[in-house]
Amino acid sequence: MDKIRVENLNAWFGSMQVLKNINVSLKEKKISAIIGPSGCGKTTLLRCFNRLHELVPGARVEGKIFLDNTNIYEKEVDPVMVRRRIGMVFQRPNLFNHMSIYDNVIAGYLLNNTKLSKERKDEIVERSLRLAGIWEEVKNRLRDYPSALSGGQQQRVCIARALAVEPEVLLMDEPTSALDPISTYRIEETIRELKEEVTIIIVTHNMQQAARVSDETIFMYMGEIIEVGSTSQIFTNPKQKLTEDYITGKFG
C-alpha cells in the first residue's frame, strides 16, 4: 500500500530550482531512504512532505503530494494539520531548552494546550521514550533539562517527541550525522524497531546506513530522482550508471 505519492513536484529557493519534476511513491510501514550527494535536493524533498520547505523565505513549491489520497498541497489543507500526521526528526537535536525532558516529549500536546490527565501524560511519555529506546536512561531524570543529556540521548528524546503525537509518517533528516558511532548504532536499532509503528522516510548521506536500515532506496542527483527500488536491488544491482557510480564511491 502506498502511504505517500508525489506527483510532478517542483521546488525553488528564490530563482534556483532545487527539485525537478519529482514522481515517487512510498510504501506504508516501510523504511525508505533518500540518498544522494550533498545539494541533490534530498533534504528539500523531505521538507516538502510536511510543508516545512515553504516556511523558508523565498521558497516555493508546485505539484502534489498525496497522503492517503489527500493532496496536502490542496488550498484548503492547513499545513499545521499535515504536520500533526507527519512527524520529523532533524539533523541536530533541537529539544526545547526551556522545557524539561518530560515536557519536551509531550511538547506536541503541551504547546497546543491539549488537556491530558496526569496518568495519560505519564503513559505517553513512557511509551514514546520506550519506543525511542531511551526510557531506561532517562526515567529517573525526566524533570531535568535537555542540556543534561548527551547529543545522542537528546536525539533519541527528539524521536520520542515526534512519536508522542502518534504520527503516521516519521521524517528523519540525517538524524545521526551529528552523532558518534555508538549513538548512531543505537538510533539505527530504534529506527528498525519503529517500522512496526510508522512509515519512515530517512534522508542520509551515509550509504552504509541506508543499506543497513531501509527497505526501499531513492537515489537523487541534481534535484531529480535517478532511481527507485528495493534497497538490496539498488545496492547490489543498480540499473542506472549514475547510481552505480555513486554507491561505489566514484563521486559524492
Add this chain to the structure above:
Amino acid sequence: MKKNLGDKIFKGIALFSSLFVILLVFFLFVELLIYSFPSIKKFGIYFFIDKIWDPVTERYGALPAIYGTIVTSILALLIAFPLSIGIAIFISELAPPALKRPLSFIIELLGAIPSLIYGMWGLFSLAPLVQLKIGPFLQRILGFLPFFQGYPLGVGYLTAGIVLSVMIIPTISSLSREILMAVPIDQREAGYALGMTKWEVIWKIVLGNARSGIFAAGILGLGRALGEAVAVTMVIGNFPNISVSLFSPGVTITSVIINEFAEAAGQLKISVLMELALVLFLITFLIMGLARYYILKRIEGR
C-alpha cells in the same frame, strides 16, 4: 480554521505594535507642528535670528537657546570624542580578553547614571571647581583666546559642555568599541606582517577600517548631547545670552523648555516652547536618523 484565526490575531497584534512605533514618531511631529503654529505664524523666521527673550512684551527669540545648545554640544563632542576613541582602543586592542567585558561595563555604567545625578554633580562639585581652578587655569594659559575671557561663574557653557561630554562618552565609546572589534583579525595580521608597530596597526589599519562607523558613533553622541535636558538645565546658568566666552552663563533649547514651562501661562508662550521642542525634534531626528541609518545599513550589510 480556528487555528488560522489565532495566527491572524497574533500577527495583528504584532503588526499593531510595529505601527504604534511608526505612528508614534509621526504624531510626535504632527502634534508639535500643530501646537507651534501660533508661534510660527507670529514670529516666522525671526524666531531663529532674534536674541531677545521677553515674556512681558511677548517677544521670544530662540537664537540664544539654539546657540547655547550648539556650543555646549560641540564642546562636549570635542572633549568626549578623543577620550571615547582612546577608551574604545584600550578595551578592544589593549585590554586582556578576560577583562574586556568588566572594563566596558565600567564605562557603560557611566551611561546608566541618571542625568539628574550628572546635574547635581555638575552643579555642586564641578561648577565650583570650574570657577576656582579650571577657569582661572584656562585663562592663564589660553586667556588670549576670546573663548576664555571674562570671569568664570562656575555655571555656564564650559561646565555644561564638560558634564555633557562625560554623559556621551559611553555612547560614543561603546559603539566605537563594537566597530573596532568587528574589524577582522587578518587585517591586523597583514599590518604586523609588514613590520608595523602595534600603534601603527591600530591607527592606520583598524581605525582606517572603522573610520566611517566611528564617525557615526560621534554623530550619535552629538545627538545625545543636543537633547540632554535636566543636567544641562542645572549647570547652564539660565541666562538668555549669546557670548563667545565659554565662562559665561547661557541657555539651551532644553533648559528654556524646562524653566519657562514651569511658569508658562499664555497660549503664545506654550506655542513658543512647542516650537523649540519641534526644532529640537527636527535637529535630533535628522542627526540620529543619519547615524542610525548608517549603522543599520552597515549591520545589515555585514
Add this chain to the structure above:
Amino acid sequence: MSYKKRKIVNKLMLTISVFTFLIGAFFLFWILGDVFLKGARYINWRMFIEVPKPPGVPGGGIGNALVGTFILTILASIIGVPIGIMVGVYVNEYGRGKLAWWTKFLTEVLTSFPTIIIGVFVYIILVVPMKSFSALAGGIALGIIMLPIIAKSADEAIKMVPISLREAAYALGIPKWKTILRVVIPSASGGIITGIMIGIARVMGETAPLLFTSLNNVYWSVSLTKPIGSLTVTIFNYATSPYDDWRNMAYASAFILVLLVLFLNIIARLYAGKRRK
C-alpha cells in the same frame, strides 16, 4: 620615521589610550563617590515613610516619591514591555518588507531620542485634554521611553533563537503563533528580561519628561488621574532649591536612586553574563 622614533610613538600612544580609560573610570568613581559621600550620612529610616516638609522644618522624606516612582514604573512597564516584545516579534517573525525596516529604524532613533520631547508630546495629547497633570500621563511618557529599549533587546534576543527550534515546533503541528508564544519568546526570555531590567532602570532615572506629565505631589497619592510625586522630580526640586537641608535631602534621595539604578544594571549584566555561558 626612524625605527626608534616609531617605537617611542607606539609606547606614547598606547599609554595615552590607557589614560583615556582611566579618565573615564575616574569620572564614574568621582560622580558615584560624590553621591555616596554626600548622601549616605543623611539617610535615615524616617525618610522612607515621610512626605516632604517645608525648608527648616526637621524631618521630611521621600516616602510618597518612592511610591510614585514605583507606580510610574509599573505603568511604564505595562505599556512598554508587551508592545516592545511584540515589535521584536514582528520584525523577526512577520516583517520582511518596508514596514519592518521602518519599525527597526524608528525604534533605533527613539532609543536615543531626547526624552524631553516625549514629555512635551504626552503633555499635548494627555495633560491638555485632561486639564490636569497625572500619574497616567507620566506612566505613558515613561512607557514610550521604555518601549524602544525593550523592542531592541527583544529583537536581538529573538534573532538568536535558532530556526531549528521553530522548525521542531512546526514539525509537531504547532501553529506559528503558539510557536512564537511558547517556544520563541521563552527561549529569548534571557535577553528580554535583561532588556526589561535596563529599561526599568532607565525610566526610574528620568526627570525631564515627568516635569511635563506627572509633575509632582508632596502628599501621598496613588490616584492615576492626579499629579504624583516621583523620586527624580523630588530630587530635582530639592537640589535646585537654595536651602541647605533640602540639598542634603536631595543627596540622600539621590543616593537611593543611584543604588536602585546601579543594582538593576549590575543584576542585568550578571544575568546576561550567566545566560551567555
